[in-house]
Amino acid sequence: GEDVEQSLFLSVREGDSSVINCTYTDSSSTYLYWYKQEPGAGLQLLTYIFSNMDMKQDQRLTVLLNKKDKHLSLRIADTQTGDSAIYFCAESRERDDKIIFGKGTRLHILP
């Protein structure tokens, strides 16, 4: 299967919380990342978490890491229209020192 998997679409009402999930395969990954891509633009680093952490919070963003299940999630509190974008999960793969991306989750905000 794919190294990094995430669902392709998520629709959330404005003001609700968005939770984007991701699974990865390399148990030795040291860093896991969330990137945001707005239409026609490059990728912007939102946050990253070191593998020995369970959680990281930064304003409206909360990252949860379950290393046993190799599951990563990104929670966006109080979702706004400006959060509409594609969100990519990525892992730093230890065996070849590459950063591998999932296919991205398109977050759509409902009024």
Place this chain on the structure above:
Amino acid sequence: GAVVSQHPSWVICKSGTSVKIECRSLDFQATTMFWYRQFPKQSLMLMATSNEGSKATYEQGVEKDKFLINHASLTLSTLTVTSAHPEDSSFYICSARPGTAQPGANVLTFGAGSRLTVL
């Protein structure tokens, strides 16, 4: 924070011509740069890893003679699409990572991308 500049943002060329895309790290030295191609349905495909002063490492299925990568300095990598054809039309994105001794060594910073259209 770290900034990566990519140029040009848009380029349209005729079939058979070559196009060069530049990727510069503006405020840090990037010993490693990566070139990605993004397909219409979102997925980001790693094309090659560019290391300063040495040959690029290409991913399986990427033609090295078609996509020439040069990383001549610690702040500049270029991707040249040679003899471009319509199927090469895509969104190309570069990213850079500081050397291991620099802050943020494990964080990739991305350029804004270059959209190539081959007529």
